[in-house]
Amino acid sequence: MSTLSQQPASQALRATHAVCPRTNTRGSHVSRVGIVGGGPGGLMTAYFLEKLAGAPLRITLFEASPRLGGKLHTPHFSHAPAPYNSVRYEAGAAEFYDYSIHDDDPLKELIAEMGLSIAFMGGSGLILEDRPVANLEDLRDQFGEAACQAFLNFDGRARGEMSPTEFYHSDFPEGASPSPGEISFETFLRSLPNPRARQIVETLIHSDLATEPRFTSTAYGLQNYLMNDPAYMQLYSIVGGNDLLPRELASRIAAEKCLEHRVENITAEQDGRFLVTTSSQQGDSVEEFDYVVVALPHNQVSRLAFRDEQLAVAIQQHQAYYDYPAHYLRVTILFDSPFWRKTLTESFWMLDRFGGCCLYDESLREPALECGVLGWLLGGQAASDLAHHDDAHLIDLMLDSLPDFLREGRDRFLSGHVHRWIGAVNARPGGVRPLPQPSRHHPAPVKCPRLLLVGDYLYDSTLNGVCDSADYVARWIAGDLTNTI
Ligand SMILES: Cc1cc2nc3c(=O)[nH]c(=O)nc-3n(C[C@H](O)[C@H](O)[C@H](O)COP(=O)(O)OP(=O)(O)OC[C@H]3O[C@@H](n4cnc5c(N)ncnc54)[C@H](O)[C@@H]3O)c2cc1C
Numbered sequence: 001m002s003t004l005s006q007q008p009a010s011q012a013l014r015a016t017h018a019v020c021p022r023t024n025t026r027g028s029h030v031s032r033v034g035i036v037g038g039g040p041g042g043l044m045t046a047y048f049l050e051k052l053a054g055a056p057l058r059i060t061l062f063e064a065s066p067r068l069g070g071k072l073h074t075p076h077f078s079h080a081p082a083p084y085n086s087v088r089y090e091a092g093a094a095e096f097y098d099y100s101i102h103d104d105d106p107l108k109e110l111i112a113e114m115g116l117s118i119a120f121m122g123g124s125g126l127i128l129e130d131r132p133v134a135n136l137e138d139l140r141d142q143f144g145e146a147a148c149q150a151f152l153n154f155d156g157r158a159r160g161e162m163s164p165t166e167f168y169h170s171d172f173p174e175g176a177s178p179s180p181g182e183i184s185f186e187t188f189l190r191s192l193p194n195p196r197a198r199q200i201v202e203t204l205i206h207s208d209l210a211t212e213p214r215f216t217s218t219a220y221g222l223q224n225y226l227m228n229d230p231a232y233m234q235l236y237s238i239v240g241g242n243d244l245l246p247r248e249l250a251s252r253i254a255a256e257k258c259l260e261h262r263v264e265n266i267t268a269e270q271d272g273r274f275l276v277t278t279s280s281q282q283g284d285s286v287e288e289f290d291y292v293v294v295a296l297p298h299n300q301v302s303r304l305a306f307r308d309e310q311l312a313v314a315i316q317q318h319q320a321y322y323d324y325p326a327h328y329l330r331v332t333i334l335f336d337s338p339f340w341r342k343t344l345t346e347s348f349w350m351l352d353r354f355g356g357c358c359l360y361d362e363s364l365r366e367p368a369l370e371c372g373v374l375g376w377l378l379g380g381q382a383a384s385d386l387a388h389h390d391d392a393h394l395i396d397l398m399l400d401s402l403p404d405f406l407r408e409g410r411d412r413f414l415s416g417h418v419h420r421w422i423g424a425v426n427a428r429p430g431g432v433r434p435l436p437q438p439s440r441h442h443p444a445p446v447k448c449p450r451l452l453l454v455g456d457y458l459y460d461s462t463l464n465g466v467c468d469s470a471d472y473v474a475r476w477i478a479g480d481l482t483n484t485i
Contacts, residue, residue, distance in 0.1 A: 038063030039070020185221030
């Protein structure tokens with residue numbers, strides 16, 4: 001048994017490889033589960049499976065990078081001088097979505113189970129043409145009654161299309177495509193005749209969508225618009241950093257964690273087992289597993305080689321079904337003070353630059369800080385067009401994008417970091433028509449029933465989605481283990 005589970009959470013994220021025996025002390029067969037990917041999906045699968053399994057099993061988690069947690073990542077401004085080098089920010093997922101007002105919320109329950117505290121986040125404001133627009137009165141004053149009325153009409157129509165209950169259940173249509181799911185969101189937006197009102201809606205949702213309205217469905221576009229309303233859901237973060245969730249999960253699972261082990265290929269054997277080949281600094285190694293869970297984003301699944309013709313074809317078809325890449329670019333800047341708080345006091349604002357981007361007050365996550373941190377989250381075309389620029393240029397662009405009333409930012413600049421997430425999320429999660437849960441997770445149910453997939457792209461491109469996916473797969477394997485004892 002690996003001793004990693006006894007390590008403090010901070011060390012568990014940087015554990016190394018250990019060799020596991022194939023049988024338990026009584027000599028009976030121990031089922032082996034290989035999990036590919038040490039992001040939230042892989043860690044949740046391991047955690048749920050260890051809780052649910054009624055039969056002996058050994059889990060090995062392969063992670064290509066030196067760190068567990070994937071896109072849940074809370075780094076420091078490590079290059080800044082002390083004391084600023086301990087200031088943290090979110091480089092990946094910024095917030096968690098709270099659905100507990102409707103019914104079960106497995107992700108929120110998991111976070112509570114880990115003993116982590118949460119803080120609610122809020123942001124309803126925009127910065128348009130260099131001026132803050134905090135409410136409808138501001139909107140009316142700045143852009144006139146016609147734009148305000150057109151925006152209110154759109155808002156009413158959006159709510160009419162999807163109630164809070166429909167919103168909560170939208171990932172589980174089990175094969176049915178809810179109207180108006182197959183119409184592009186751009187078509188839906190065209191029904192908003194006032195160009196100013198349309199620009200406001202696009203600015204509000206662009207960075208959440210991570211794509212352009214023409215590449216996604218009306219249903220997904222509406223979800224990303226309605227999520228800003230507390231009647232649909234609330235937003236929260238984890239006090240002390242969002243990556244405390246993967247740290248806590250990693251510290252609680254007995255699974256062997258193999259960092260810097262990239263899975264290169266998976267071979268389906270005649271007896272239903274799998275050979276998993278990994279590459280690491282020590283060279284290539286091959287291990288045999290009874291079950292394999294591929295817990296990767298859709299753009300990484302196709303980089304694995306599957307050594308069985310039927311399985312390879314099934315994976316290609318699966319990948320093609322979900323192949324709607326979306327993009328993020330995050331630029332986070334440390335300033336000597338939170339100078340914007342004279343005007344902006346919420347957790348985030350939407351800014352009408354880069355096709356609409358989100359400006360997070362990262363330093364609100366740690367209210368005792370004297371310095372300030374702003375995070376720009378760019379999505380879609382702007383993110384993919386700009387990603388090739390070097391960090392210094394991108395930081396400069398973000399400082400230039402500050403509205404006139406925040407111009408002092410340039411003089412208060414201390415340090416900046418850039419994180420590129422190109423193709424890392426999905427523009428049309430669930431595909432054009434959401435599939436029943438078994439079809440989402442079993443790419444080759446007849447040939448390779450014990451090869452399963454976990455991913456947020458099978459649901460809604462969020463941590464809630466990957467949690468539901470991990471839960472489904474862990475339950476399936478636990479059930480299969482019980483049936484085969
Ligand atoms: C900028 C940004 C903002 C986001 N904001 C939010 C948000 O506010 N709320 C929300 O709910 N969601 C958000 N998301 C989405 C959220 O981050 C994902 O839902 C979540 O990270 C998916 O987890 P995962 O484990 O499937 O994938 P990942 O987090 O991508 O983890 C996959 C892991 O697999 C590893 N890996 C890749 N290839 C291999 C290989 N061949 N072998 C072994 N390991 C491999 C990777 O190194 C990585 O650690 C955001 C994403 C981004 C990029």
